[in-house]
Amino acid sequence: MQRYSEYTAAPAAWLGDLPSHWDVKKIGSLFSERKTKVSDKDYPPLSVAKVGVVPQLATAVKTDAGDNRKLVCAGDFVINSRSDRKGSCGVSELDGSVSLINIVLTPRDQWNGRYVHYLMRSQPFSEEYYRNGRGIVSDLWTTRYSEMKSILLPIPPRDEQDQIVRFLDWKAATINKLINLKKKQICIYEEVKKGIIASLVIHGLNDSIPMKDSGSQWLGSIPDSWKCLRGKYLFREIDQRSLTGEEELLTVSHITGITPRREKNVTMFKSESLIGYKICKPGQIAANTMWMWQGAIAVSNYDGVISPSYNTYEQINNDYIPEYLDLLLRSKPLVDNYVVLSTGIRKSRLRLYPEQFLTILFPVPPLEDQQKIVASVSDRTAQIQDLVSVIQQEISELQEFKSRLVADVVTGKIDVRNIQILLM
Incomplete structure (x- = not known):
């Protein structure tokens, strides 16, 4: 792809050199801040996430501040001001309301909203936005409108904005299609892996040995x-609480099991204090009560604390080795049983409490069988995991390429004016 024929040094370091015929203006001259307070009873709640501005996500943290939200109108640009929500922004296609932590901007001029969407969601702008913020530590860093309004933005002529949007829509759709195909491949491999694990942890290694009815429908x-x-x-169930709040904060996920929060790219609310959080020790079970129906339960390898709303269990007689127990608790047939036993008005509100969990019939193989099953699971799923890792790396490279392409085009490093857009 070719560059423009003539460049001029931009008055902002984050922009580098810009095409000489492009303009540069401050955010404050291009947008006005919308501060209108509304209720989510009158204006449907929206989430400001890395996917853009969308109807409120089921995973969003709910508060009692429904009558104290900011109005968003279609065409507004909305960005989360907190550093732990980096990249959570976009031009809204919907009327609605957002929490007060977000900044809502209304364009003053009739420029292409999709160009704004690409530009202000680009990685270079994201870094510049947070560079202009302030805070004590990185995860308490905030950028206010008073600080962001002086950021300079590149402004191509309107017809060029339109061409940039057409080009990026085309390229993004092509790349996203490839990414989705690879994600489907991963789903297929993961289902095969789940089937292997379920068969081994529930029915053992040898199909020819005598079997008996477990007395449980989910077990067979x-x-x-x-x-x-x-x-x-x-x-x-155990309920030991942190007295100091100095322990490691752990997350409980249906995907990764139990992991330190610092190792994950988590964008959910974090309490200022961990005092009163539940202690979780290696070998103990931590269960995310709200997401048990997805399999958010695991055996911990870490010392730390989990949310007070989660549940912690320990073995009474050490009937299991931790590795086998972890595989069992997260196996698909048992997760399906969690769904059956959970209570709630709809799927996203399902909860599985200790009273239901402790009624479940569990298989208890001899310890020697458990060790052999764990070894067999490792052997039989290793190749699948290797294939998944390769595909995940390919997805990461495609996402990085798309991000770099968007950044280069919206900041004028690539000239797309004469590129013919192919119909999808």
């Missing part, structure tokens, strides 16, 4: 040498 038949016990005979 199990090897004759295995026991089957209800959760209340295997686990006890």
